[in-house]
Amino acid sequence: MRMIEQIAASFTEELYRLESSLFRKDSEQSTAVQFTSSHFGEGVTSMTLGLAISMSSLHSPQSIVAVEANMRKPSFQEYLEIVPPHSIFEVFEENLPLDQALYEVPKFGFRVLTAGQVREGDKKIDYGLSLQHFRDVLRKLRQEYRYILLDTPPAVPFMDASIICKEVDGVVVVVEADLTRYEVVSHTLEKLRTSNREALTGTILNKRELRIPKLLYRFL
Ligand SMILES: Nc1ncnc2c1ncn2[C@@H]1O[C@H](COP(=O)(O)OP(=O)(O)OP(=O)(O)O)[C@@H](O)[C@H]1O
């Protein structure tokens, strides 16, 4: 939790700008924004939860839900230090009503829908079917929440992000600075745009190291 709070606090201004470009002020319509990356570990979960935390202080937390649409490497529980009684799999596999799987994060008040603990090697997950279920979940969430943030796996090794992308209004590709090549990012963006031509797409350059004091950048 400390790490995620630190990220939210140190990027307040950037997250505020991101929020203004993703969600239209003049509309009360429910908006779903997906976060993904090219490779593992670029900072997708940190940015998704960082934005949810930062938005909770600007809007009614009741209007925000963060969905862990990442069945490959779930980490919401660990990052938020929460143990929700139910996970999204119970909605998919055991017909648990969606309301019961939504968990209010005590410290911030927004809701999360988690994918539980790491189930790596768990052959029981039918990824294809689960991805179809996300469509229904998203449709239901749109009726209740103004702001929907989805954490999805990296787009190069998996199809998940491209499939979920068909259902969202915006996609943010998180790029780890000095690591992911420009060509790879272009390829990821193209892949997502092919899935959904309507969605707004953008990138976040994450983990950028400032080599000179931050204040001086505005003079460059
Ligand atoms: N802006 C940042 N500054 C410092 N550390 C960061 C930043 N963003 C992410 N990290 C760190 O990088 C690591 C990976 O971040 P995170 O788990 O958010 O990535 P991810 O893209 O969700 O990974 P995965 O592909 O496993 O889902 C974590 O240890 C996180 O604390």
Ligand SMILES: [Mg+2]
């Ligand atoms: Mg993650």
